[in-house]
Amino acid sequence: MGLACSSNEKNRAYHCYDLLDPDGYMGAAACIIVPSALGGDEPRFTDWRELAWHLDGTLPYNRMVFFKSGSFNIGWTEANREASIFSRVPKPHWLKRPGDLFTGLK
Numbered sequence: 001m002g003l004a005c006s007s008n009e010k011n012r013a014y015h016c017y018d019l020l021d022p023d024g025y026m027g028a029a030a031c032i033i034v035p036s037a038l039g040g041d042e043p044r045f046t047d048w049r050e051l052a053w054h055l056d057g058t059l060p061y062n063r064m065v066f067f068k069s070g071s072f073n074i075g076w077t078e079a080n081r082e083a084s085i086f087s088r089v090p091k092p093h094w095l096k097r098p099g100d101l102f103t104g105l106k
Contacts, residue, residue, distance in 0.1 A: 013027035013077055014027055014029045014077075021077065023079060025078045025079040026077070027075060027076055029074065031071055031073050032072055032074060045086075048089055049095060052095055054084065060076050061076050062076050064086070065085075066087040066089055067088050068089055079097065082099060084097055
């Protein structure tokens with residue numbers, strides 16, 4: 001549909017939660033929009049990075065990806081993989097890479 005989405009094969013055990021990844025692990029992801037977190041009269045967070053670090057310290061996850069629309073994908077897998085945070089805001093870059101002890105501002 002021209003939305004620059006990744007293939008189903010690359011999304012196994014992520015967006016395609018009913019398909020095991022190539023290593024045989026299960027996983028799942030969700031696309032989330034929390035308008036009150038970043039917008040509105042009294043936003044809880046002033047920047048997407050604050051929200052990312054809050055979630056990093058609060059939820060079990062393996063991958064978060066943030067987008068211009070204020071939405072983000074968050075995914076988990078049963079494989080023992082280190083967490084990562086990637087952003088497409090304003091241009092593609094990492095906030096936290098697997099193996100990093102600390103990246104960016106907390």
